Amino acid sequence: MAAELPATLQYTAEHEWVDDSSPVTVGITSVAAEALGDIVFVELPAVGDTVEAGSVIGEIESTKSVSELFSPVSGTVAEVNQAVVDDPSLVNADPYGAGWLLRVDMTSAGPLLSAAEYGALNP
Amino acid sequence: MSATGTSPQPSTATGAPMTEQHSPLHDEHVALGAALTAFAGWQMPLRYTSDLAEHTAVRTAAGLFDLSHMGEIEVTGPDAGAYLDRALVGNLSGLRVLGARYTMVVQEDGGVIDDLVVYRTGETTYLVVANASNHAVVLAELRDRAAATGLDVQVEDRSAATGLVAVQGPHALAVVEALPGLAPDPDGPADVTPATLRYYACLPMRFEGRPVLVARTGYTGEDGFEFFVDADGTPALWRALLAAGADHGLVPAGLSARDSLRLEAGMPLYGNELDRTTTPHDAGLGRVVRLDKVDADGEPVPFVGRDALAARAHSAPARVLVGLQGLGRRAARHGYAVHASTQPDAPVVGTVTSGAPSPTLGHPVAMAYVTPEVSAEGTELAVDVRGRREPVRVVALPFYRRPR
Numbered sequence: 034m035a036a037e038l039p040a041t042l043q044y045t046a047e048h049e050w051v052d053d054s055s056p057v058t059v060g061i062t063s064v065a066a067e068a069l070g071d072i073v074f075v076e077l078p079a080v081g082d083t084v085e086a087g088s089v090i091g092e093i094e095s096t097k098s099v100s101e102l103f104s105p106v107s108g109t110v111a112e113v114n115q116a117v118v119d120d121p122s123l124v125n126a127d128p129y130g131a132g133w134l135l136r137v138d139m140t141s142a143g144p145l146l147s148a149a150e151y152g153a154l155n156p
Numbered sequence: 157m158s159a160t161g162t163s164p165q166p167s168t169a170t171g172a173p174m175t176e177q178h179s180p181l182h183d184e185h186v187a188l189g190a191a192l193t194a195f196a197g198w199q200m201p202l203r204y205t206s207d208l209a210e211h212t213a214v215r216t217a218a219g220l221f222d223l224s225h226m227g228e229i230e231v232t233g234p235d236a237g238a239y240l241d242r243a244l245v246g247n248l249s250g251l252r253v254l255g256a257r258y259t260m261v262v263q264e265d266g267g268v269i270d271d272l273v274v275y276r277t278g279e280t281t282y283l284v285v286a287n288a289s290n291h292a293v294v295l296a297e298l299r300d301r302a303a304a305t306g307l308d309v310q311v312e313d314r315s316a317a318t319g320l321v322a323v324q325g326p327h328a329l330a331v332v333e334a335l336p337g338l339a340p341d342p343d344g345p346a347d348v349t350p351a352t353l354r355y356y357a358c359l360p361m362r363f364e365g366r367p368v369l370v371a372r373t374g375y376t377g378e379d380g381f382e383f384f385v386d387a388d389g390t391p392a393l394w395r396a397l398l399a400a401g402a403d404h405g406l407v408p409a410g411l412s413a414r415d416s417l418r419l420e421a422g423m424p425l426y427g428n429e430l431d432r433t434t435t436p437h438d439a440g441l442g443r444v445v446r447l448d449k450v451d452a453d454g455e456p457v458p459f460v461g462r463d464a465l466a467a468r469a470h471s472a473p474a475r476v477l478v479g480l481q482g483l484g485r486r487a488a489r490h491g492y493a494v495h496a497s498t499q500p501d502a503p504v505v506g507t508v509t510s511g512a513p514s515p516t517l518g519h520p521v522a523m524a525y526v527t528p529e530v531s532a533e534g535t536e537l538a539v540d541v542r543g544r545r546e547p548v549r550v551v552a553l554p555f556y557r558r559p560r
Contacts, residue, residue: 070191070412071208073513074486092542094486096207096512097412099542125206 038062039129044151049105050129051145056111056136061093061102064155066128069095072121077102077113077135084110086143091134093124108139179224180319180390188408196288198225201410210413211515214376217405218325220397221414223382224390227291228318229284229298235307236280241457243301244272245436245465247449251276254345256356256373259444260436261297266464267432268439270294271424273373275358283314283369283384287426291315301460319390323397324380324417326558327404332381334400337364350381363393375414377421378558416512419521422479422554428490428509429477429523435468438525440477440553442469475506476531479553480539482520484546487513488539494524498538498545505530508539514555521555522548 042050048065052058066072074094084090084104091102113135117123124132146154176199179185185192190201201222203210213219231240237249246259253276261269270290275283286294298311323331332338332350340346341360350370353359358371366389374380385393398406415425424430429439436445445465449457456462480488488494494506506526514521522539530537533552538545 067191070203071206096416096515097202099489 038148038152040148042129043105043145043147045103045105045143045145046151046154047103047105048155049103051105051142056108056138057106058133059105059135059137060128060133061124062151062155063128065093065100066125066132069093069098069100071096072124075117075121075124075134077118078110080110080113082110084108084137086141093121102134104137104143105145106137106139106142108137108141110135111138112136177225179222180387181222181224181321181394184391184394185222185408190408190410193411195411196225196291198288200225201408203410203412204408207410207412207416208515210407210409211416213405213407214325214378214409214413214417215516216326217407218323218327218331218380218401219376219409219413220394220401220406221322221324221409222394223320223322224318224387225288226315226320227286227288227294228314228320228384229286229295230312230314231282231284231298231309232280232312233307233309234280235305235309236282237276238451239302239305239307239309240274240282240284241449241451242305242307242459243298244274245445245459245461246274247446248274248276248282250449253278254348254358256358256371258356260430260441261294262436262461262465263432264461264464266435266461266468268426268430268434268436269297269432271426271430275369275371277358277360277369285320289427317387319385319387319393320382321385321390321394321397322374322380322382323401323406324374324376324409325378325406327401327406328378328380330404331397331401331406332370334404335363335396336400337396338362338368341367353381355379363389363396368393375421375423376417377423377554377556378417415510416515419510419512419523420514420516420554420556422523422556424477424523425510435465437465437468438473438475438477445469473528475525476528477509477553478506478524478526478531479551479555480508480511480522480524480537480548481551481555482511482522482539482546482548483536484520486541486544486546487511487520488522488524488541488546488548493540494526494548495538495540495545496530497536498547500545502538502545505537511539516556520546520548523553526550 193202240248369384488511495502511522535550
C-alpha cells in the first residue's frame with residue numbers, strides 16, 4: 034500500500050527518512066503518513082536545539098491518533114519547515130518533498146536502512 | 157514514530173486469538189480500498205480516502221456508512237411493549253407504531269449497560285438496536301429479564317441475518333429518492349414516503365422486491381436514513397445507493413468520520429460518555445428515564461434500575477457532562493485530565509471522555525465530566541495534553557446543529 038520509496042533516501046524502522054544533503058533533511062515516510070490519516074498538528078523542535086539519534090523530538094497528530102517523532106540523527110537543528118507547521122496536510126500530500134520536517138547539522142547518525150530494507154519491513 | 161492512538165485505529169498483527177467477523181459488505185470495502193480496523197470483534201472500514209473528506213462530505217452532501225456490525229434484536233408478542241417498559245428505562249408501550257425511540261438498558265444500580273434505539277415495527281413487534289460492542293450483553297440481559305417477568309414475549313437475535321447501511325447528510329433524501337428499485341411495501345402505510353417520513357420514525361419498504369425497514373434516524377446530526385435489510389441483500393443495496401448518490405456527492409464514509417461527526421453533534425458514545433459507572437442523568441440524558449411510566453393498571457412500572465434512578469433524579473450530581481471548546485490548537489483526547497486553569501498547580505476538576513479536532517468548526521472539541529462548580533457555560537478551564545496545558549472553555553452541547 035506504500036507509495037514508491039525514493040531510493041536516494043535512507044530510512045529508520047520508526048518511519049523517518051533522511052537525505053544526503055548538508056544539513057540533512059528529515060521527514061516521515063508515506064507509510065507513516067497513510068497509517069496516520071489526515072495530519073492536523075505537527076510539533077517540531079526549535080532551531081538550535083540539540084537532538085540525539087533515537088530520542089523523541091516532536092509529535093505528529095492526526096484526527097485519530099498521536100505519534101512521537103524520533104530523530105534519526107544526532108546534531109543541532111538548523112531549520113524547521115514552517116510551511117508544515119502552518120499546514121500539516123502537506124505531510125500527507127508530499128511526505129518526501131514539501132512535507133519535509135526539519136534539517137539537522139549532523140554529528141552522527143543512528144541505524145539507517147536502505148529503501149529496499151525499509152520496504153521489506155513494510156510490505 | 158510510535159503510535160498512541162485513540163480507538164478505533166488501523167489494526168496491526170498482534171496475534172489476536174479470535175478471527176474477526178466480516179460485514180456482508182466486506183468485499184465492497186476491500187474493493188474501495190478502505191483501511192479496515194478491528195472494532196468490537198468486526199473488521200470494519202475506518203476510512204476510505206480521508207477522515208476529513210468523509211466528514212466534510214456528510215456535512216455538505218452525503219456519506220454512506222456500513223453499520224452491519226450493530227446488533228438487531230427482535231422483541232415480539234402480546235406483552236412486548238409491557239415487557240420493554242420493565243426491561244428498559246423508557247416508555248416503549250407508549251411508542252406509536254412505526255415510531256422510534258432512543259433509550260437505555262441499565263443495571264439495578266442505574267449504571268448504563270447500553271444505549272439503544274428501539275423501532276416499533278408493529279402492534280406487538282419491536283426492533284431493538286444495540287451497539288456492536290454490547291450486542292451479546294444486551295441480548296443476554298433482554299433474555300434474562302424476559303424470563304424474570306414471565307410475560308408473553310419472545311426475544312430473538314437477528315444480528316447475523318441483518319445488514320444495516322446509513323445515508324447521512326443534507327443530500328440524503330435526494331439520494332434515497334434517486335434509488336431505483338425502492339418501492340412501497342404493499343402492507344405499509346399508503347401515505348408515507350421517504351420525503352414525508354418524520355424524524356425518529358420508520359417505514360417498511362421493498363428494495364428490488366426484498367423487505368427493507370427504512371428509518372429516519374442517525375448518529376451524525378444531519379438528516380439521514382438507515383436501511384435494515386437481509387444480510388445477503390446488503391451488497392446490492394450498497395452498490396445501488398453509491399450509484400444513485402454519484403450525482404449528489406455521496407461518498408462512502410468510515411468509522412473515523414462517524415466518530416468525529418457524532419462528537420460535533422454532542423452525541424454520547426458508549427464506552428466514552430456512557431458506561432456502567434454512569435447513570436443516564438450523569439450524561440445529561442435523564443429525559444430518557446421515564447419514572448412516570450405506568451402499566452395497564454395504572455401502577456408505576458417496576459423497571460430495572462427504577463429505585464436507583466429515582467434517587468439519582470432528585471439528588472445533586474457529583475459530576476456533569478460538558479462540552480469543551482478548545483482555545484488552543486491541540487485536541488484533548490479520551491482520558492486526559494481537565495484542570496481548573498492553565499497554571500501548573502491548578503487542581504484536576506474532571507476527565508475528558510471524547511475529543512478530536514472539529515473539521516466543521518475549525519477548533520478542537522471535547523466532552524468531559526467535570527465537577528458541578530466548574531460546569532457553567534463560559535467557564536475557562538485547561539486540559540492536560542500530553543504534559544502541556546491547553547486552554548478550553550465550557551460550551552453548551554451540541555457543538556454543531558444542522559441548518560434548518
